[in-house]
Amino acid sequence: MNKQILATSLAALTLATSQVAMAARDYxxxxxxxxxxxxxxxxxxxxxxxxxxxxxxxESTxxxxxxxxxxxxxxxxxxxxxxxxxxxxxxxxxxCNRNGVDVVEVQIGYDGIVLANSKAATPFKLTRKDIxxxxxxEVPNPNGSETLVANPYKTxxxxxxxxxxxxxxxLGPPPTSGTRDAFAELAMEGGCKKFGWIKAMKKKDKSAYKAICHNVREDGAYIEAGENDNxxxxxxxxxxxALGIFGFSFLDQNTDKVQGSLIEAQAPTFDSIADQSYPVSRPLFIYVKKQHADVVPGIKQFLAEFTNERAWGEEGYLTDKGMIPLPTMKRQQVANDVRKLNALGNLAAK
Amino acid sequence: MTDLTQAQVRERIEKGLASRHRKEKLFRGLGIGSIAFGILAVVILFTDIISKGSGAFVQTAIQLEVHYDQQVLGIDKVDDESLTWANFTGVIRQSLRDRFPSVAGRSDKRELYTLISSGAPFTLRDRLAENPDLLGKSERVWLSADDDVDTFVKSLKDSKEGFRGRTSDQKAGWIEQLLESGELKKRFNTTFFTNGDSREPEQAGIRAALMGSLFTLLVTLALSFPIGVAAAIYLEEYAPKNRWTDLIEVNINNLAAVPSIVFGLLGLAIFINFFELPRSAPLVGGLVLTLMTLPTIIISSRAALKAVPPSIRQAAMGMGASRMQVVFHHVLPLAMPGMLTGAIIGMAQALGETAPLLMIGMVAFIVDVPTGVTDPATVLPVQIFLWADSPERAFMERTSAAIMVLLSVLIVMNTSAVLLRKKLERRW
Structure with missing residues (x-):
């Protein structure tokens, strides 16, 4: 019995190692x-x-x-x-550069985050400061002094x-969600920066600044409603x-039930997110390793598919999944850059 | 001590009897209560999973009159190359327009096209590839419906309105028309068992994850069982009892309690970064899970060896058997059932593990079904996690269905262990 086990395990091992020797990554x-x-x-x-x-x-990492x-x-x-x-x-x-990696940047689209309420109520007109x-x-003391107090606002x-x-x-997503991070960064920090003395803290004590701007109140006004936007x-x-925080795609698909609040007088629409006049939107990127483009089969074709109109265009299948496309001009420009595979040298340069 | 008469003794005993009986009853009640609670929890879990997941085993399909028009397809003969570029989407759109001729306007048409799954063109491609004579002819085909349609149709039986979600009134009207004319039915969902993961719920399947789990467990079993048993035999039968073996024993017991993510980090550092094995491969997953299950197997194997009565060893020695003969001819066969139990428990643990696999890239979107231990793969619990996280409503029932598959694999494993043990077990 033991001999058999030994033999099978040995066979499995040799099989495994021989396979490893043969495998050059083809995906x-x-x-x-x-x-x-x-x-x-x-x-x-x-x-x-x-x-x-x-x-x-x-992999989602x-x-x-x-x-x-x-x-x-x-x-x-x-x-x-x-x-x-x-x-x-x-x-x-x-x-990346230290490790010899040349990076090609591809901006693929935008992602908008909305604050919405029921169609039965009147739409909100908010500023990021209100949010x-x-x-x-903790918010700045309403009496105007430069101190923080626990959020006193009820209505x-x-x-x-x-x-x-x-x-x-x-109602909004829990801290584990990326939507929540983006909301804190774009909406809340955007409002928080309106207070000059808090903005000044950014240079001195970045973590304290972040804590003030990103921490969401825990006294029941903000309700963690889980990751499920539906x-x-x-x-x-x-x-x-109630108001709810979720991705633009869910607003787009439930326009019969909910309406987006205006932020800085901008309604969240496909166009206002695409031209970035709606403030709570962020660009999405993929980064490609230039050295691998000729080594791993299919990278160029994959990029061609990604930057094809049928994928990232205004009526492409990615918009069905909730991505906001880039403006047409920008799409053409990015698609051209991608074909040339120009490596990203310095961030300021671009 | 005073001498008590028999009557007095009897009296005292009877006095305490009621309270003793009461305590007995209470204890029994507690025992029954905890078992009942356990059973209740299992029943609730199972009914919840089965009621949510059973829907995933059927799939809505729509029957269409499809015309393989050369002009729409843009091909004039059937070969590999033309099939790759042929416009099957156009063919489906054409037959949808023919079915609902009253639909006009761009946005209405766009909505009409969303009735059919985006995987349907590939079904047509396969049909045409199998039967090239169909080119230029028509046939009636059942094509899978889009996941929104599927969710809506399945929710219809619960309430008359059904879960609309993204389905508009107009689309619901089309679906009802199709339902009445019998051109829409629910059929067994074979896709779920033949496909890998997909972003479209109606095309997503469990097969890639199932095969990934199988390959990973195969590697784990092939490595951890022989190594674990060998270590246990040495420690139990050969090793001298001294400080070193004590130290080893303590370490093994400690390793059994180490959080599994630590093994994942170890695997990333050693197998992937140092030995440069491929990421996301069942081979690396199996190696990492081997490290994780080894302590469990060693500990249970040692316990099984300890349980073999010393008289067996002494009798064998007395007959002149060498130490190795004693172990392999007498002790090991008797200890085998216990070792197998340990191995199965270890394997079951490994089957349900996700944390260490995160580090070595097995928490990934895998479409292609793996065919070997170095192909990229994921495992069942990871697939469950990924689906539970997806926004599409139809993934909810698939999550529960995947849990059912995982549970049945576990039940099969445990049953076979019990049967194997029964067969090998010897009494003395």
Missing amino acids: ISIVGSSTVYPFTTTVAERFSRATQFKTPVV GTGGGMKLFCQGVGESTADITGASRRIKQSELEM FLALAK WKDVNPALPNTKIEV LIVNKLVANPN
Whole structure:
């Protein structure tokens, strides 16, 4: 009995090692942001269906984690492409260059975050400052002194007399969600910066500044409603006084039930997000390893599929998945740059 | 001590009897209560999963009259190259327009096209590739419906309105028309068992994850069982009892309690970064899970060896058997059932593990079904996690269905372990 076990395990081992020796990676390896993950996977699937290449393997590691894996170096065991829900940082680019990685930047589209309420209620007209004051854990003292107090505001009218006299009640994603990060960064920090003395803190004590601007109140005004945006939409219908935070695609598909609040007098629409006049939107990127473009089969074709009108165009399949396309001119320009595979030298230069 | 008469003794005993009986009853009640609670929890879990997941085993399909028009397809003969470029989407759109001739206007037409799954063109491609004579002819084909349609149709039986979600009144009207004319039915969802993951729920399947789990477990079993048993035999039968073996024993017990993510980090550093094995491969997953299950197997194997009565060893020695003969002819066969139990528990643990696999790239979107231990793969629990996280409503039932598959694999594994043990077990 033991002999048999020994023999089978030996056979398995030799089989395994011989296979490893033969394997040169013939599929694209993609890592990175969980926000970009639905888009890269969609393209990956269509790409493999339309061509003879193997389906790319897509891992959802988060933007930062993806950058680490991506910038590790050049070679088969490192990723070819990483997705990012923000632009690459200078420090990350330096790490990449140190390890001999040439990075090609591809902006793929935008992602908008909306604050919406039931169609039965009147639409809100908010500023980012209102959002910050209504939702932050600690806000500047209402008496005007440069100190922080626990958020005292109970109704929207307390925050801004122009707003309705209803209780502050906002349904949003939990801290694990990327939408929440982006919301904190774009909406809340945007409002928080309006206070000069807090903005000044950014240079002196970055972590304290971040804590003030990003921490959401925990006294029940902000309700963590889980990651399921459909659930938030249904709760808004049941409660016309509440506001909800979710991705633009869910607003787009539920326009019969909910309406987006105006932020800085801009309604969240396809166009206002695309031309960036709506403030709570962020660009999405993928970064490609230039050295791998000729080594790993299919990278160029994959990029061609990604930057094809049928994918990222105004009526492309990525918009069905909730991505906001770039303006037509910008799309043409990016598609051209991608064909040339120009490496990103310095962030300021671009 | 005073001498008590028999009557007095009896009296005292009877006095305490009621309270003793009461305590007995209470204890039994507690035991039954905890078992009942356990069963209740299992029943709730199972009914929840089955009620949510059973829907995933059927799939809505729509029957269409499809005309393989050369002009629409843009091809004049059937070969590999023309099939790659042929416009099957156009053919489907054409037959949808023919079915609903009253639909006009761009946005209405766009909505009409969303009735059919975006994977349907590939179904047509396969049909035409199999039967090239169809070119230029028509046939009636069942094509899978889009996941929004599927969710809507499935929710119809619960309430008359159904879950609309992204389905507009107009689209709901088309669906009802199709339902009445019998051109829309629910059929067994074979895709779920033949496909890998997909972004479109109606095309997503469990097969890639199932095969990934199988390959990973195969590697784990092939490595951890022989190594674990060998280590246990040495430690139990050969090793002298001294400080070193004590140290090893403590370490093994410690390793059994180490959080599994630590093994993932170790695997990333050693197998991928140092030995340069491929990422996302079941081979690396199996190696990492081997590290994780080894302590479990060693500990249970040692316990099984300890349980073999010393008299067996002494009798064998007395008959002149060498130490190795004693172990392999007498002790090991008797300890085998216990070792197998340990191995199965270890394997079951490995089957449900996701944390260490995160580090080595097995938490990934895998479409192609893996065919070997170095192909990129994912495993069942990871697939469940990925689907549970997806926004598309139809993934909810697929999540539960995947849990059902995982549970049945576990049940098969455990049953076979029990049967194997029964067969090998010897009594003395």
